[in-house]
Amino acid sequence: MNKRKIVNDPVYGFVSIPYDIIFDLIEHPWFQRLRRIRQLGLTDYVYPGALHTRFGHALGALHLTQQAIAVLRSKGHVIDEEEAKAVSIAILLHDIGHGPFSHTLENTILPFHHERLSLAIMNALNEAFDGRLSLAIRIFKDEYEKPFLHQLISSQLDMDRMDYLNRDSFFTGVYEGVIGYDRIIKMLEVKDGRLVVEAKGIYSIEKFLIARRLMYWQVYLHKTVLSAEIMLRHVVQRAHQLALAGKLSHSSPAFDYFLFTPHEDLQKEKAVHILEPFSQLDDNDIMAAVKIWRRHDDPVLRLLSGRLIDRKLFKLEFSNKPFDPRMIEDLRKKAMRLFSVPAREAGCFVTADSSSNHAYKPESEQIGICYKDGTVKNIAQASEQLNMGVLSQAMVKYYLCYPKELSPNQ
Numbered sequence: 246m247n248k249r250k251i252v253n254d255p256v257y258g259f260v261s262i263p264y265d266i267i268f269d270l271i272e273h274p275w276f277q278r279l280r281r282i283r284q285l286g287l288t289d290y291v292y293p294g295a296l297h298t299r300f301g302h303a304l305g306a307l308h309l310t311q312q313a314i315a316v317l318r319s320k321g322h323v324i325d326e327e328e329a330k331a332v333s334i335a336i337l338l339h340d341i342g343h344g345p346f347s348h349t350l351e352n353t354i355l356p357f358h359h360e361r362l363s364l365a366i367m368n369a370l371n372e373a374f375d376g377r378l379s380l381a382i383r384i385f386k387d388e389y390e391k392p393f394l395h396q397l398i399s400s401q402l403d404m405d406r407m408d409y410l411n412r413d414s415f416f417t418g419v420y421e422g423v424i425g426y427d428r429i430i431k432m433l434e435v436k437d438g439r440l441v442v443e444a445k446g447i448y449s450i451e452k453f454l455i456a457r458r459l460m461y462w463q464v465y466l467h468k469t470v471l472s473a474e475i476m477l478r479h480v481v482q483r484a485h486q487l488a489l490a491g492k493l494s495h496s497s498p499a500f501d502y503f504l505f506t507p508h509e510d511l512q513k514e515k516a517v518h519i520l521e522p523f524s525q526l527d528d529n530d531i532m533a534a535v536k537i538w539r540r541h542d543d544p545v546l547r548l549l550s551g552r553l554i555d556r557k558l559f560k561l562e563f564s565n566k567p568f569d570p571r572m573i574e575d576l577r578k579k580a581m582r583l584f585s586v587p588a589r590e591a592g593c594f595v596t597a598d599s600s601s602n603h604a605y606k607p608e609s610e611q612i613g614i615c616y617k618d619g620t621v622k623n624i625a626q627a628s629e630q631l632n633m634g635v636l637s638q639a640m641v642k643y644y645l646c647y648p649k650e651l652s653p654n655q
Contacts, residue, residue: 249263257308266330266374282344303341306336309407357516361516424456441612441615469558472559473553479596484504488504496530500531559647563644594647594648611623
């Protein structure tokens with residue numbers, strides 16, 4: 246059987262499957278599940294085209310990694326076939342641990358981060374594939390002797406970010422996120438074992454950092470998207486409470502496992518024991534349950550589910566400083582009266598929290614700019630065009646989310 250297939254990707258055109266094992270991993274049911282995991286959660290509530298999946302993103306990141314490997318080889322850096330294959334496997338599987346609706350339900354269905362599950366799945370697949378993923382896992386964990394290979398997968402200028410900015414911009418139609426990914430990749434270089442960018446690519450890096458900041462506030466943390474995501478989290482949390490109290494009927498077997506198991510018990514479980522039910526869980530399980538819960542006896546679950554399905558979303562306000570606790574308490578008291586719920590459940594209707602993002606973290610894995618004389622400067626020092634002090638600061642916005650009928654103007 247010919248496994249060197251070509252996939253027609255809407256962002257890059259034809260994408261090649263470079264190795265037989267890559268084809269076999271793509272065909273595995275655990276990877277096929279990513280077809281049913283949306284890349285951007287509920288972002289389609291604002292941008293209707295944002296229905297792309299983790300499956301497409303993984304293939305896109307694989308494609309860019311292949312380009313990066315070819316560029317580095319052309320500049321004299323030794324990357325043998327086993328290393329190239331391992332990097333390809335690692336980037337393909339880097340997001341395989343994402344749960345339903347990606348980051349939206351992170352730490353909600355499961356009480357730990359998706360990367361923990363990604364590694365557990367990679368280890369399980371390594372056993373199934375007779376140890377052929379061992380080098381990929383070492384690179385993924387940054388335990389290999391060539392750190393630049395890990396940086397292609399996970400850094401402030403990795404192929405993961407390069408693809409999701411391109412892909413998310415394409416499917417949302419928000420062109421502020423478009424970056425010169427092809428030029429950035431062609432400018433990649435290795436210095437002292439670490440990934441850097443040639444100085445003539447500095448302007449593309451500056452645009453990359455600006456695009457990332459803009460995409461956060463225009464797409465990833467858009468106020469309406471954030472409102473929908475908050476509501477979905479409250480729906481799942483409320484359903485979990487009712488399930489543990491014996492007041493929830495069963496949904497799908499996979500979803501039931503997580504709804505009816507206390508988080509403390511899940512924390513004690515080894516990730517490998519969770520893989521079987523997790524591998525069956527996707528966006529469809531969640532939304533099918535939410536549709537049913539519109540008719541549930543519990544007023545909190547019923548109202549939240551119904552409004553989410555019908556896109557009757559809560560109002561969300563941003564502020565540069567924390568909201569007055571008295572205002573929050575007043576809104577919760579109004580929710581208690583309006584929806585006839587006790588104080589402990591009013592928090593499902595009124596949420597006060599904050600969101601933040603870094604376009605660049607200079608104290609973390611730095612983006613190095615390499616000059617002709619061999620010197621390397623952190624982009625924060627090399628850039629003359631950007632206020633890197635501003636871009637490297639965590640931009641924090643406080644928000645308050647509540648039903649519109651609780652607004653003083655209603």
